Amino acid sequence: MKAIMLQGTASDVGKSVVSTAFCRYFLEEGFRVAPFKSQNMALNSYVTLDGGEIGRSQAVQAEAAGIEPTVDMNPVLLKPKGEMVSEVIVHGRHFADVDARSYRGPLLDQVLAPIRESLERLSRKYEILVIEGAGSPAEINLKNRDVVNMRIARMANAPVLLVADIERGGVFASIVGTLELLEPEERARVKGVIINKFRGSKEVLDPGIEWVEKKTGIPVLGVLPHVETGVDPEDSMSLATLGSKANKKGMAGLDVAVICFPRISNFTDFLPLMNLADTSVRYVKSVRELGQSDIIILPGTKNTMDDLYWLKATGLAKEILLLKDQGSAVIGICGGYQMLGKKLLDPDGVESDRKEQDGLGLLPIETRFVPGKQTVRIQGKPLVGWGGSDPVEGYEIHLGRTWLFAGASPLFKLSDGRTDGAVSEEGEVWGTCLHGIFDNASFTRKWINRLRQKKGLPQLEENCPDRHESREEVYAFLSQWIREYVDMEKVKEMMGLSSITRG
Numbered sequence: 001m002k003a004i005m006l007q008g009t010a011s012d013v014g015k016s017v018v019s020t021a022f023c024r025y026f027l028e029e030g031f032r033v034a035p036f037k038s039q040n041m042a043l044n045s046y047v048t049l050d051g052g053e054i055g056r057s058q059a060v061q062a063e064a065a066g067i068e069p070t071v072d073m074n075p076v077l078l079k080p081k082g083e084m085v086s087e088v089i090v091h092g093r094h095f096a097d098v099d100a101r102s103y104r105g106p107l108l109d110q111v112l113a114p115i116r117e118s119l120e121r122l123s124r125k126y127e128i129l130v131i132e133g134a135g136s137p138a139e140i141n142l143k144n145r146d147v148v149n150m151r152i153a154r155m156a157n158a159p160v161l162l163v164a165d166i167e168r169g170g171v172f173a174s175i176v177g178t179l180e181l182l183e184p185e186e187r188a189r190v191k192g193v194i195i196n197k198f199r200g201s202k203e204v205l206d207p208g209i210e211w212v213e214k215k216t217g218i219p220v221l222g223v224l225p226h227v228e229t230g231v232d233p234e235d236s237m238s239l240a241t242l243g244s245k246a247n248k249k250g251m252a253g254l255d256v257a258v259i260c261f262p263r264i265s266n267f268t269d270f271l272p273l274m275n276l277a278d279t280s281v282r283y284v285k286s287v288r289e290l291g292q293s294d295i296i297i298l299p300g301t302k303n304t305m306d307d308l309y310w311l312k313a314t315g316l317a318k319e320i321l322l323l324k325d326q327g328s329a330v331i332g333i334c335g336g337y338q339m340l341g342k343k344l345l346d347p348d349g350v351e352s353d354r355k356e357q358d359g360l361g362l363l364p365i366e367t368r369f370v371p372g373k374q375t376v377r378i379q380g381k382p383l384v385g386w387g388g389s390d391p392v393e394g395y396e397i398h399l400g401r402t403w404l405f406a407g408a409s410p411l412f413k414l415s416d417g418r419t420d421g422a423v424s425e426e427g428e429v430w431g432t433c434l435h436g437i438f439d440n441a442s443f444t445r446k447w448i449n450r451l452r453q454k455k456g457l458p459q460l461e462e463n464c465p466d467r468h469e470s471r472e473e474v475y476a477f478l479s480q481w482i483r484e485y486v487d488m489e490k491v492k493e494m495m496g497l498s499s500i501t502r503g
Contacts, residue, residue, distance in 0.1 A: 004129075007150075034125070153189050176212065300334035330360075340431045363408070380394075394436040
């Protein structure tokens with residue numbers, strides 16, 4: 001097994017995107033390749049075929065590598081759920097809820113064995129591992145408890161490429177500063193630098209590159225131009241960028257407002273809506289930002305009870321009810337679906353200290369939080385005429401169990417015999433537990449066209465973008481992107497692949 005590790009000078013420098021590009025590149029070169037990130041902290045998660053929960057970025061990288069995601073690709077997932085408290089998921093299953101101090105103590109040692117086991121299993125199955133670090137390897141207050149950067153590079157015996165973001169400024173200082181804070185044996189593992197998110201003429205950058213190479217003795221292997229990649233973002237740090245991208249569309253036929261809860265999760269559910277013609281998608285946090293939206297979406301959340309309280313405290317709950325009466329459609333996904341009901345109950349404190357709350361009362365349902373998370377990939381069929389007859393698929397990640405009152409109308413019939421979701425009598429309010437529902441192009445088009453017709457807008461064509469085909473185009477682009485701007489021959493040489501010919 002050969003490996004390459006992508007570490008960064010900071011968070012959000014583009015490690016996940018570059019790792020995705022590397023996965024598709026090596027696939028195209030004819031290798032069996034898999035992604036690996038020992039520990040991920042993110043609320044954008046994904047469910048594997050066996051019901052395990054991993055970070056969405058590793059699922060995306062696996063797709064780019066042409067393989068099915070497994071829990072070994074992200075053996076430890078941290079999901080923040082409250083003030084300084086995170087759920088720890090090990091090998092796809094709930095392990096513990098802990099505060100930061102406890103996790104940095106003895107508990108951290110308990111996750112090292114699963115990490116090592118996953119790395120060994122992947123090493124036996126694949127020829128190449130593309131390993132992603134987290135944050136920066138030079139956080140000196142955290143290095144002695146590191147389980148995601150240099151310790152993993154040593155464990156996998158992987159050369160390290162340092163990814164730096166020039167867009168935020170100070171790129172050369174961040175490169176040199178990171179290297180200076182590494183121990184000698186750690187620094188020796190860094191074999192190259194990739195500068196990401198560059199805008200302008202590279203010739204202007206060349207003197208700086210020459211200086212940093214002379215200063216550090218480490219080559220700059222590539223300067224990647226800034227691109228809007230279309231790769232699903234890893235965490236909420238990307239929300240501001242997503243919002244600005246959506247707003248660039250200006251006046252649109254339909255305006256979609258996604259409520260940006262403090263503990264929002266799986267906000268990538270709504271990326272397919274951004275690709276629809278004549279549609280604007282905004283992530284909003286206040287009544288002022290909400291405006292006169294045609295569609296209001298309550299997304300998933302890591303803490304439904306606390307975010308429902310926030311929704312009421314900000315005045316957004318009251319405004320949503322007012323806009324609904326004025327004709328806006330209101331949609332709920334997972335935790336957002338639960339909020340649309342009559343009541344939410346948590347008598348055992350499974351999710352929060354709030355034992356009971358009234359929901360928005362827009363759907364005849366009630367939710368009770370119980371131990372044991374539901375994580376499953378599932379298919380189903382719409383039970384409403386406007387949903388069409390094509391099957392849908394998605395995945396569930398939730399603690400609450402939701403019951404429909406007598407006479408309520410479910411939204412889907414699932415392949416395991418259950419029903420899911422609920423829809424109001426007029427169809428303007430609906431909710432579902434299924435993440436990824438808008439990836440189903442036929443269902444999404446039929447729903448959107450119903451709203452467009454109501455507003456007097458022309459119908460969207462039958463050939464709406466297929467999410468899978470769109471992602472494949474993104475992965476192909478990313479592979480070409482690094483082929484053009486990164487010296488991949490040197491990368492293969494440092495991995496010991498220069499004498500291996502594939503394809």
